[in-house]
Amino acid sequence: MSLQATTSQTVGPYFLIGLQWLFVDNLAGQGVTGERVEIAGRVLDADGQGVPDAMLELWQANSAGKYAHPEDTQEKPIEKGFQGFGRIPTADDGSFRFSTVKPGRVPGPDGKLQAPHIDVSVFMRGLLRRLVTRIYFPDEPANAEDYALSLVEPSRRATLIARKSPGREGMLEWNVVLQGPEETVFFDV
Amino acid sequence: MSNLVGYRRSYPGTQPNHLHPPYVSSIKRAPSRSPVYLPHTLSEVTGPVFDSSIVEAKACDLTHQHHGDPLGERIIVSGRVLDENGRPVPHTLVEIWQANAAGRYRHKVDQHDAPLDPNFTGTGHTLTDANGHYRFVTIRPGEYPWRNHYNAWRPAHIHFSLFGPAFATRLVTQMFFPGDPLIPFDPIFNCTADEKARNRLISLFDWETTIPEQALGYKFDIVLAGRDATPWEK
Numbered sequence: 001m002s003l004q005a006t007t008s009q010t011v012g013p014y015f016l017i018g019l020q021w022l023f024v025d026n027l028a029g030q031g032v033t034g035e036r037v038e039i040a041g042r043v044l045d046a047d048g049q050g051v052p053d054a055m056l057e058l059w060q061a062n063s064a065g066k067y068a069h070p071e072d073t074q075e076k077p078i079e080k081g082f083q084g085f086g087r088i089p090t091a092d093d094g095s096f097r098f099s100t101v102k103p104g105r106v107p108g109p110d111g112k113l114q115a116p117h118i119d120v121s122v123f124m125r126g127l128l129r130r131l132v133t134r135i136y137f138p139d140e141p142a143n144a145e146d147y148a149l150s151l152v153e154p155s156r157r158a159t160l161i162a163r164k165s166p167g168r169e170g171m172l173e174w175n176v177v178l179q180g181p182e183e184t185v186f187f188d189v
Numbered sequence: 190m191s192n193l194v195g196y197r198r199s200y201p202g203t204q205p206n207h208l209h210p211p212y213v214s215s216i217k218r219a220p221s222r223s224p225v226y227l228p229h230t231l232s233e234v235t236g237p238v239f240d241s242s243i244v245e246a247k248a249c250d251l252t253h254q255h256h257g258d259p260l261g262e263r264i265i266v267s268g269r270v271l272d273e274n275g276r277p278v279p280h281t282l283v284e285i286w287q288a289n290a291a292g293r294y295r296h297k298v299d300q301h302d303a304p305l306d307p308n309f310t311g312t313g314h315t316l317t318d319a320n321g322h323y324r325f326v327t328i329r330p331g332e333y334p335w336r337n338h339y340n341a342w343r344p345a346h347i348h349f350s351l352f353g354p355a356f357a358t359r360l361v362t363q364m365f366f367p368g369d370p371l372i373p374f375d376p377i378f379n380c381t382a383d384e385k386a387r388n389r390l391i392s393l394f395d396w397e398t399t400i401p402e403q404a405l406g407y408k409f410d411i412v413l414a415g416r417d418a419t420p421w422e423k
Binding site: 002003004005006007008009010011012013014015016017018019021022045046047051053057059061067068069070071072083084085106107108109114117119121123124125126127128129130131132147148151152178179180183184185186187188189 | 193196197198199200203204205206207209212214215216217218219220221222223224225226227228229230231232233234235236237238243271272273274275284285286287288294295296298299310311312313314348350355356357359360361362363377378380381383386387389390411412413414415
């Protein structure tokens, strides 16, 4: 039997009423080990204006590099209560913020470990289907050999790597730029 | 992990492009560059797991979330969540949101001059059962105007959000009602090139789930991306 996946439609301007019950802006509660990071940024449209009605969803492994999912069969520890899921709306100026732990490295298809990263889905009014991208981490030697980053032309890889906030330990900045010379790399999954 | 099986990509034409100029909001928000094809890794074949502990029992009945009854026509919206291989997707989270019977959302941005209903929030969620079935009780949402173009009206619709088993299977869509005269004029409905794929967004009136003297039934089955090849079964 072969069916076709249902057509995607936009979340529209009013998704808050249906989706805010599951907002999670802290992916690492008490008892979750690892390097704490806070990631903040903005979603920007073609005019560089903040998008006030967007939503990001996050999916990541824990600091040991294990996903809270039955298909991750690695023998690695995972904390009780760690889910790895986040869902955050943008504010009126297009800004968003969440806190988590830096994920560990998970296996890649080339037999090597992937560099630490967070999978991101972006939804908003005006987007007929989600955008998919990834957040990578600065000062991470593994980025140089990462499977997904290697698929991206070198000049655009920086759009996927969060930047350190000068003088603010544990604070990273990462933006979603929808169009223009700094356009974020999005993945076809 | 080396024998990892990814999820299928969509059939050509059955999913919208990001840019669809008749839907004006897409013009400044659709990326201008093509997405980079990413073979699925462990990060994409895993995804958030939600269990019944987060689900509120009342959340699947949108007509009993307040003290009084909401205004409008009571309906039952039910169906199955399947994958492209025809297998049910069990225990997966389904979230919905919608306008009230007058065509107004309980959202601060909605300024449509139609009344709010104190007895209707317009949001619900549930988990599919072991066979992929879900069921909501709600009221039929009203049509409402929007500012996409002159005299633009959205057909009646209910927003659906589903996760499925993996990051790769995430889907947000909208369900429409059979016979709605606004459907052929809706640039959001029309964003998908393939006519059959579009029309699958229209629910079917269903006698089987209609409750006599209570509520009309509408059937809406949802298909999520399926596994590329059949994985080994234990």
